[in-house]
Amino acid sequence: MSGIHDQLLAAIEQEQGALLATQMSGDKPGAKLLLLDDGTSRGQLVPEALDQQVRADVQSMLNTGEATSRSYEVDGATVDVYLESHLPPRRMVIVGAVHTAIHLVAFAREFGCHTTVVDAREMFATRERFPHADELLIGWPDEIMPDLNLGPQTDIVMLAHDPKFEDPAMEVALKSRAGYIGAMGSKNTSAARDERLKARGFSDEQIARIHGPVGLNLGGKTPPEIAISIMAEIVAVRRGKDQRASSSPLQPAKSDQ
């Protein structure tokens, strides 16, 4: 039987959510308990009473991505246990194999994101242009996207800048549980898109999930500058500093135009 570290690595490679508990004191420092999001577990803490307590206690920590130490009372003694939740990997789905997308793929990779680029235009979505994209899919975005895993760990960025591609894709995005949705376009373009979505029956609340104009206002003009402003906005949103909150000191892109 392979060790529990290997099993954790395997779970991460298979994109399973996992929680690892490591005993730091007591009867067996270094003992580990691995809980997987399919309900199975490996290993155990020592003694049994500690193992039971930890199993019951960590259920709420599964799928939080958090790491912390907690103390447990076992037979009158205190045992320290380190707990860490591992989420499935972050994903970025980019609609539109445009110039900015090339740089955005490069930045997303630095953040450990799995990247998917979708475009119906074979001329743009080539391996020569996107050597580092994990997936390069050619087809209509609204037909391809429902087959992708658009969960809370997914960022969707619309760069096609063409309603013909983007409106149907945006409808798929808004029906998904994606954690971030951004769309390229000026304030006017964004407002016009919002109106079209409203006419298609989407509520203000649903439409408010869209970050558009996409990105933080770094004053950038070139494709790599725009790409990093998008990446910066995603970091801010993922860390709970959404620029659109009234208390935020961050400025939306194009706010000075």
Add this chain to the structure above:
Amino acid sequence: MRDILQDIREWQSAGEEIALATVVKASGSAPRQAGAKLAVTRSGKMVGSVSGGCVEGAVFEKAMTVLDSGSPEVVHYGISDELAWDVGLSCGGQIDVFVEPFEDR
């Protein structure tokens, strides 16, 4: 863990002896939070970090003793005391680092 996974896999297949250091508690202005990891090999390879670079050297030394003994240890690092030439965090934060052999293959 995901960010250091590939290096660990390569070291494993090369038969390296590996130790893993994890920040299990952080307070004050500690540069890295709980969950930050540094993996090292006995041959001196390193990936990841547990601080801004201030205690990695000391953690490496501790990792070598942990590999020798086979017993994991918790090490506490606090504010550095310049007079004592202690290893510490110049930022004023405090961290607990769990150092263990990554032995199970």
